[in-house]
Each structure stands twice: as C-alpha cells, then as structure tokens.
Amino acid sequence: MDDLKNKILGEAKALEGELQAWRRELHQHPELGLDLDWTRQFVWDKLVSFGCQPQKCGEGIVVVLGKPGGKTILLRGDMDALPVPEEADVPYKSTNGRMHACGHDMHTSMMLGAAKVLKANEALLEGQVKLMYQPGEETLQGAKNMVDSGVLDDPKVDAAVMIHVMTGLPIPVGMLMIPEGNTGAASSDEFHIVVKGKGGHGAMPHLSIDPINAMAHIHTALQEIHAREIVPGEFLVITPGIFRAGNASNVIADSGEIVGTIRTGASEMVAFAKKRITEISESIAAAFRCTAEVSFCKSCPPMIADVAMSDSARKYMTELLGQLVLPPMGNGSKLGGGSEDFAFVSERVPTIGMFLGVGNSKEGCTYPQHHPKAVFDDSVLFEGTAAYCYLALRWLQENK
Ligand SMILES: [Zn+2]
Ligand SMILES: [Zn+2]
Known part of the structure; x- marks a missing residue:
C-alpha cells in the first residue's frame, strides 16, 4: 500500500508544472453551460496525447481505462464557468468576459492529470475507471445530459466520486474534506x-x-x-x-x-x-x-452521499494524505444551501463528493467562490489528481 501511495503521489507531483499550465490555459478561456467547444477540444487533444481513447457522451467526454470483467468506478470533473467578468488580479486572467469563478478549470486540470497517471498505470487497475468530463454544472444540466446519454452504462458504473475545490473559507490550502454520513448537497x-x-x-x-x-x-x-x-x-x-x-x-x-x-x-x-x-x-x-x-x-434532486463510500474514501485518503485530511467535525448530515448536479449520478449509484482547500480566508483569500475577485491556489492540483487516482485504485482493489 505504501508503495502504491508513494508511486501515485510521486507521479502526480511530477505533473505539477503541466497541471498548472493546463489550468491557467483553461482559466483564460472560460465557457458556459453545455457550450464548451474550445474546452472540449482542449481536453480531447490532451487525452489523445496521453494515449487515451476519448468518447463523446452528450455534451461531455468519457474515457474508460482498465480491463473489463471487474467493477467500474467513475471519477467526475466539471468544466464550465460563470457569466462573471473576472476582477481577480492574476497574470492568467480570463480573456473573454466570463470567469472560472467556481474553480472548474482546476477540476478539469486535475482530471486530465488523473487520466495521464491512470493510463500509465493501467495494468494496476483491478477493474475499470470511467473518467467523466462534464459540462453545465452551474446550470445543473450537464450531469443529467450525460446520464441521459448513457454515462453510467456500458460499462455499468458501480460507484462514483467527485472533488470540488474550495476557496474563501478558513480551510488551509491542500486540506481535503470528506463530508460525514450521507451529507451531499441540497436540491x-x-x-x-x-x-x-x-x-x-x-x-x-x-x-x-x-x-x-x-x-x-x-x-x-x-x-x-x-x-x-x-x-x-x-x-x-x-x-x-x-x-x-x-x-x-x-x-x-x-x-x-x-x-x-x-x-x-x-x-x-x-x-x-x-x-x-x-x-x-x-x-x-x-x-x-x-x-x-x-x-x-x-x-x-438532492445529492445523497453513500455512507459506505464516505467511510472508504476517508480510509484511502488518510492512507494517501495523512494529516491533510480534515478530521470529522461531528456535524452529521448538516447541509448547506448549495446544489450539485452530480445528484443525478447519486440517484443511480453510490456516490461521494470530496472538497479540496485551495484558498484560505485567514491567509488573504477572502473572496468566496462565484465572486469576480475569487482566487484559487493551483499549487495543490497534484493532490487532487493523486486523490482521484488513489481512490480509484484502492476502491477497485477492495471491491472485486
Ligand atoms: Zn459554482
Ligand atoms: Zn462548482
């Protein structure tokens, strides 16, 4: 287990520069809703360059890795932005009057990293991994669009994971939060x-x-x-x-x-x-x-987290990141008011959503997500990539 952990962390860390470069290029070209022509092409070309075989699924993209026969775990990264003119003072500022103000450029980049690492380690997968590159999360249309287009079928998906970055909260950069119980997101x-x-x-x-x-x-x-x-x-x-x-x-x-x-x-x-x-x-x-x-x-619908998935995720992520996993806060199934259209996936398969701190309000990142001045620290993208990969590998090991 230690070998696997060090291998995945090491390979993800080696991608640091690329992850940041992809994220910043995506950040300069935000697109909205289901209309992600530029973004989709960017992701598609990168996936092909890793040796993956991307497939179109609705307005999103799917990649399947591993060998048929075992179980299949799905990893989700959303790719859309918001109709907000960017006011953050960053050198890679948006060029088109829209903004990746929710950090979905970070998710897309982390998921590209996951495709690259998992493709290089395909022989280690004891089942299949399905990577879901989703449009239209902000409009709550994209997950449904892909579910209706069969993202959960052929191969049938047995479990699903998403990671969302968080900025503007008093959470240290690089800290991973795993909600407790069946806490998901509001309808x-x-x-x-x-x-x-x-x-x-x-x-x-x-x-x-x-x-x-x-x-x-x-x-x-x-x-x-x-x-x-x-x-x-x-x-x-x-x-x-x-x-x-x-x-x-x-x-x-x-x-x-x-x-x-x-x-x-x-x-x-x-x-x-x-x-x-x-x-x-x-x-x-x-x-x-x-x-x-x-x-x-x-x-x-409301997104309901699977308690067993949540427990497994906490175990695997503690193996991988140790102290960087936020301890349980004992707040049971307390929901915030936010919604997440990954709910359409959680209706069909056991699901967990995790959160990665990328901007601590105690260290100057005071603007929340969706704010035109929100900033996101992209130095920890490799952690997100490693989390996606390690969770998939370990879950498949224990769920043959
Ligand atoms: Zn958002
Ligand atoms: Zn979001």
Whole structure:
C-alpha cells in the first residue's frame, strides 16, 4: 500500500508544472453551460496525447481505462464557468468576459492529470475507471445530459466520486474534506408565480385589480411555510429572488411575477414545498380577486452521499494524505444551501463528493467562490489528481 501511495503521489507531483499550465490555459478561456467547444477540444487533444481513447457522451467526454470483467468506478470533473467578468488580479486572467469563478478549470486540470497517471498505470487497475468530463454544472444540466446519454452504462458504473475545490473559507490550502454520513448537497427547484389582476389608472384603484398587492401578501405568506409548517431545525430554503411588476408610478400593472428557488435535502420536502407554494399563491391571489399560475422548472434532486463510500474514501485518503485530511467535525448530515448536479449520478449509484482547500480566508483569500475577485491556489492540483487516482485504485482493489 505504501508503495502504491508513494508511486501515485510521486507521479502526480511530477505533473505539477503541466497541471498548472493546463489550468491557467483553461482559466483564460472560460465557457458556459453545455457550450464548451474550445474546452472540449482542449481536453480531447490532451487525452489523445496521453494515449487515451476519448468518447463523446452528450455534451461531455468519457474515457474508460482498465480491463473489463471487474467493477467500474467513475471519477467526475466539471468544466464550465460563470457569466462573471473576472476582477481577480492574476497574470492568467480570463480573456473573454466570463470567469472560472467556481474553480472548474482546476477540476478539469486535475482530471486530465488523473487520466495521464491512470493510463500509465493501467495494468494496476483491478477493474475499470470511467473518467467523466462534464459540462453545465452551474446550470445543473450537464450531469443529467450525460446520464441521459448513457454515462453510467456500458460499462455499468458501480460507484462514483467527485472533488470540488474550495476557496474563501478558513480551510488551509491542500486540506481535503470528506463530508460525514450521507451529507451531499441540497436540491434545487425554480418556481414561477404569475399573478394576474386588471391594470388601470393609479389614481383610480377601485376600477382596477392590483396584482402587486396580492404579490406582496404572497411573498410574506411564503415565509410562513418555513416558520410554521415544518419541524424546527429541518432544512428548507424558499427564496423569492425576482419580484417584478409595473413600469410607471401612476399605473396599476396588469400582472406581475415572483420567481424563486427552493433548496432542501429530501425529495419529500421538495414535493411538500411545491404543494404549499401552489396552494398559498392561488388562495391569496383569489382572496384579492387575482389569479395565480404556479409552475416549476430547472429541477435538480438532492445529492445523497453513500455512507459506505464516505467511510472508504476517508480510509484511502488518510492512507494517501495523512494529516491533510480534515478530521470529522461531528456535524452529521448538516447541509448547506448549495446544489450539485452530480445528484443525478447519486440517484443511480453510490456516490461521494470530496472538497479540496485551495484558498484560505485567514491567509488573504477572502473572496468566496462565484465572486469576480475569487482566487484559487493551483499549487495543490497534484493532490487532487493523486486523490482521484488513489481512490480509484484502492476502491477497485477492495471491491472485486
Ligand atoms: Zn459554482
Ligand atoms: Zn462548482
């Protein structure tokens, strides 16, 4: 085991310069959603140069390594950026008005490193590794796009791993965090409430039906779902992020719209929230002589981590990185509000997501992910590469 650990760490460390160069080139050419032409070509060419045989899968890329017959473990790296003009003062600043503000350029680079190391060590794989280069994570479309295109089939995937980098938090650079229990990520569902009244002159409200009045009551009432209808301490967020109606101070609008997001940790809670948002909106609109049409879109389920996978990951990563694995914090299955579309994979196979510290807020990296000034320390990319490779090798050894 020590031999394997030293071999993988050594080979990943030897790639340090390349990993950084790839990451910085990707950083200068961020692309959005499923439209990753430049990025896909970059990844494809690199994979071919390592001797891999990339295949297109939906709008992403897949590489399979190892020998058929045993089990298959999937490693995921997402590749898309955000529509944020970069304000970070780095020499490899984005050139096109978009930004890798979530660090997916780091993931793509770490996964290229993993392909190179695993290809060179293919004979050691006691089964198969499937590398998933995913588009559209920020839009929560990409994993589904690849799952629908068969990323989990042929060879059938038995377990799946993702790593996400983290900056702007008080976590030392190079520290790896493995969530406890089944902690994954929250679900995400968008709601639209269109309220229709009857427009008219602002000076004659009695001749109109004001939708803004009904919308204001709906907005307030939606907060009561969390306050009065769920078990105290349970995780549910309902945030109306858009509230729009009207164009002039002296005109009563015809209609208006509230658009928001629901975040929670269980599918039953999503269903409950949708039901209550619909009932409350329709009833309040009716009370004020309006109508409300409620619809939902952009749905991503909660990501549930597999407890056995989580335990195995902690064991392997402690073998590999020792003190660099953050000890359990004993916070059980506490969820943040963030979502992760790897959930579409976790619905089908046992999954674990790990987090790598790449910017300590105590050492000046104060801007969080998605911020235009966020910076990411790419000196520890080799650790991510080694983590992907070692986890795959060890899991296959123990799950023949
Ligand atoms: Zn993000
Ligand atoms: Zn991200």
